[in-house]
Ligand SMILES: [Fe+2]
């Protein structure tokens with residue numbers, strides 16, 4: 066029976082100046098080298114902060130290129146800037162077409178589709194959603210075609226930002242957008258997912274591990290491969306640890322394993338700032 070093994074890493078936040086984060090990536094790379102999945106997907110925030118650290122994305126690319134298996138990437142807010150929201154302040158580093166094109170030129174496509182083991186896999190750029198950029202509408206048109214063209218194959222969707230906490234109409238999440246895909250794009254995306262056979266939505270961004278099922282879709286939040294945020298900085302809504310996620314896809318089914326690479330350390334961001342080199 067064909068099987069496709071995919072390892073999701075996320076929020077690697079690489080920068081040459083933060084050697085402790087590079088060490089965590091090295092532990093992840095060793096794990097991947099021993100396990101040899103068919104594909105690694107990084108669901109965004111490859112760079113520590115590309116909008117302010119010009120070489121961070123180049124450094125992230127160097128390390129990802131050295132992985133011994135094929136890799137696909139998706140942008141995070143620290144790679145191309147963040148989404149504007151309907152309410153609240155504009156993000157300090159808003160997403161822009163120039164940032165997006167820089168990502169595409171250096172790293173590769175910011176959205177993609179492929180098929181393996183009887184599944185259709187779709188990767189989305191969640192940061193352009195609600196941005197008003199032409200690419201936002203274009204991506205939604207493209208997604209509609211990719212969902213309807215699955216020809217009965219189950220679909221696994223990858224993107225940086227999760228869709229919601231527990232339910233689409235959670236009072237805690239409905240109006241906010243820093244943590245989730247912003248409204249009204251979120252509602253549109255949830256509607257499209259609900260009408261298609263999307264069995265998995267795999268995200269990153271929050272730096273907390275979560276795994277739950279809503280209707281026919283399993284939502285997996287990959288932890289950061291790199292660092293965690295203290296309770297002072299961020300409320301605890303999942304498991305605060307560094308790690309990665311391993312998937313095994315077979316026609317019509319899949320398995321999920323929550324993993325931590327040997328030697329991967331739960332570095333706290335505040336502690337990192339105080340002591341960047343350890
Ligand atoms: Fe992140």
Ligand SMILES: [Fe+2]
Pocket residue numbers: 109110141142143225269270271
């Ligand atoms: Fe993020």
